[in-house]
Structures are given as structure tokens and as C-alpha cells.
Amino acid sequence: MPELPEVETIRSDLEKKIKGLKFTGVEIRLPKIIKSGASKLLTELKNKEILSVNRKGKLIYFTLSDELFLIVHLRMTGQLIYKNKKQIIAGGHSDTLEQVQVPNKHTHVILELSDDSKIYYNDLRQFGVIKTANKNELEKELKKYGTDPILEKFPLDEFEKILGNRSTRNIKAFLLDQKKVSGLGNIYVDEVLFLSRVLPERTVQSLKKSEIKLIHEHIVKVLKLAIKERGTTFNNYSDADGNKGNFLKHLKVYQRAGKECLVCKNEIYKIKLAGRGTHFCKKCQK
DNA sequence: CTTCTTGTTACTGA
DNA sequence: ATCAGTAACAAGAA
Numbered sequence: 001m002p003e004l005p006e007v008e009t010i011r012s013d014l015e016k017k018i019k020g021l022k023f024t025g026v027e028i029r030l031p032k033i034i035k036s037g038a039s040k041l042l043t044e045l046k047n048k049e050i051l052s053v054n055r056k057g058k059l060i061y062f063t064l065s066d067e068l069f070l071i072v073h074l075r076m077t078g079q080l081i082y083k084n085k086k087q088i089i090a091g092g093h094s095d096t097l098e099q100v101q102v103p104n105k106h107t108h109v110i111l112e113l114s115d116d117s118k119i120y121y122n123d124l125r126q127f128g129v130i131k132t133a134n135k136n137e138l139e140k141e142l143k144k145y146g147t148d149p150i151l152e153k154f155p156l157d158e159f160e161k162i163l164g165n166r167s168t169r170n171i172k173a174f175l176l177d178q179k180k181v182s183g184l185g186n187i188y189v190d191e192v193l194f195l196s197r198v199l200p201e202r203t204v205q206s207l208k209k210s211e212i213k214l215i216h217e218h219i220v221k222v223l224k225l226a227i228k229e230r231g232t233t234f235n236n237y238s239d240a241d242g243n244k245g246n247f248l249k250h251l252k253v254y255q256r257a258g259k260e261c262l263v264c265k266n267e268i269y270k271i272k273l274a275g276r277g278t279h280f281c282k283k284c285q286k
Numbered sequence: 287c288t289t290c291t292t293g294t295t296a297c298t299g300a
Numbered sequence: 301a302t303c304a305g306t307a308a309c310a311a312g313a314a
Contacts, residue, residue, distance in 0.1 A: 001291090001292050001293075002293095003293095058293080073293085073294085074293090075292085075293050075294070075309095076291085076292045076293055076294090076309095076310090077292085077310090077311085106311095123310095124310080124311060124312075125292090125309075125310045125311055125312090126309075126310055126311085127292090127293070127294080127309060127310070128293095129294095167302090167303090168302085168303075169302080169303065169304085170304095173303085173304080176293090178293085178294080185292080185293070186292065186293085187292095274304085274305095275292095275304090275305070275306075276291095276292075276293095277290085277291075277292085
């Protein structure tokens with residue numbers, strides 16, 4: 001499940017590989033993925049240069065020449081896998097067994113680039129989104145996302161302002177809300193709240209100043225460490241080279257239901273909150 | 287067979 | 301307006 005660190009890993013890898021190249025072709029195997037209209041995608045993209053690859057929260061967007069943008073949201077199981085000409089000629093066989101083979105039955109869109117490399121969009125559950133946008137449409141889209149704690153300045157007083165002091169919403173649901181702070185998903189919210197020693201059911205208005213400070217600190221810390229580790233591979237996630245992320249070894253509560261808390265040895269509980277599996281330690285978190 | 291999984295949006299009802 | 305809860309989307313794992 002790609003969250004901010006996974007999306008950032010893909011973004012930075014891709015940018016290094018494709019900046020300055022042009023789109024030469026597209027192969028669309030599942031038209032419903034292209035929300036801006038599959039039939040016109042080729043004419044829109046053809047000969048456009050890739051100026052940069054950008055991100056806000058979990059959204060990736062390619063900045064192209066002529067003020068055009070290509071927006072990609074991976075949702076739950078989307079992947080962007082890059083292969084250069086040599087790798088394609090080798091028949092999709094990769095250097096290590098760990099890597100994702102492409103194209104495969106979940107490859108729905110293939111973007112072809114001017115140096116004969118390709119980007120394969122895979123999506124097992126087909127919830128992902130690819131669409132083109134002009135400058136206006138992009139800005140409208142970006143407005144749906146709150147502050148990105150890695151991309152933008154994110155001082156404590158701004159986080160306090162975002163939280164407000166009247167919300168009766170639980171902190172887990174609040175942190176998952178992309179309009180408030182963008183980029184956190186189920187894995188990293190559980191980890192942040194464990195490290196901050198705050199129970200996920202706590203309402204925003206019940207949080208003490210010291211707890212808000214800890215949550216703020218750990219949002220930035222956890223995301224930065226996870227980017228350094230190139231993300232968490234639990235199920236489906238892989239980076240642009242088809243490799244897995246290394247954050248799994250840092251997980252304290254996520255996917256550890258029934259196991260011993262690494263701090264106090266009590267049992268890690270799992271409940272459903274904000275419609276999500278939520279992991280926590282009753283003893284460590286208050 | 288059933289249940290569970292997650293990101294996001296849409297909907298309902300409080 | 302705000303929020304909780306749930307369904308929907310789809311495929312696979314257990």
C-alpha cells in the first residue's frame with residue numbers, strides 16, 4: 001500500500017531515469033484506468049518532454065512541456081515499473097528473483113519513452129488513476145491535499161492550527177484524512193501513534209500539548225526514516241526498479257497483532273477504527 | 287465457502 | 301457544517 005515514503009521513492013527513482021526524455025507512445029490494455037479519456041491519451045502525450053516528476057502526499061504528477069501534466073495515483077496496489085531498452089530486450093527478465101516481471105497480467109498501461117525505455121503501470125485491484133491535466137486542473141487537484149510534511153515547511157504551530165482544539169474526531173481518522181495532512185496511510189499512522197504513546201481512539205480535543213508535540217515530531221521522523229529505507233513492502237509495493245522496501249524491520253505495531261510489544265512485552269491489540277485495522281499497545285499508549 | 291485486506295469517494299444518518 | 305460508519309471498487313490470501 002503505497003503511502004508517502006513509497007510514493008517518494010518511486011518519484012525520485014523515476015525522475016533520475018526519465019527527466020528530459022519525451023513520450024513516444026502509449027499502450028492501453030485497460031482503458032478505465034485513464035480517467036481523462038483513453039482514446040486521446042496518445043495524442044496528448046506524444047512528443048511532450050518530461051520536465052520533472054513531482055509529488056504531493058500520495059499523488060505523483062509528471063510536469064510535461066506545453067503546461068501539460070500527467071497525474072498518477074497508485075491507490076492500493078498500483079505500481080510504476082521502469083525498464084530500459086536493454087532490460088526490455090532481455091525479455092523482462094530481471095537481475096534478481098525478487099523483482100517484478102513486466103509486462104504481466106496486471107499491467108494495464110505502458111508508457112513508451114524516446115530512448116526506447118518503458119514505464120509499466122501495474123495494478124492488481126485496478127483502483128488506481130492515471131489522467132492528464134492542464135495547469136488549472138492540476139492546481140484544483142493539489143488543493144484537495146493538505147500540507148505534505150516532507151515537501152513543505154511543517155512547523156509545530158502549523159500542525160496545532162490544523163488540529164484545532166474543538167475536534168471530537170479520533171486522532172487516527174484525523175491523521176488519515178488527506179485534506180488535513182497528506183501522505184500518511186494506515187501503516188505509518190499506527191507507527192506514529194505508537195511512538196508518540198497516544199491511543200488511536202483519543203479525540204483531537206483531548207490531546208495535551210506535549211502529546212501533539214510528540215505526534216508532530218514522529219510524523220516527520222517516521223516518514224524521513226521510511227524514505228531512507230525506501231518504503232515498506234508488506235504485500236504489493238515495489239519501487240520503480242521492481243525492488244522491495246526495507247522499512248518492514250522498523251515496524252513496531254503494524255501487522256503485529258497478538259505479538260509481544262517490543263517495548264513492554266504486553267500483547268499488541270488490533271481493532272477496527274476509522275474503517276481500518278488499527279494496531280496498538282494498551283500499556284504503552286495512553 | 288467466508289472473511290479480511292487498504293485509498294479514496296460517495297452516501298446515509300446522527 | 302461535522303463526523304462515524306459503511307458500501308463500493310477488485311483480486312487474492314488465509
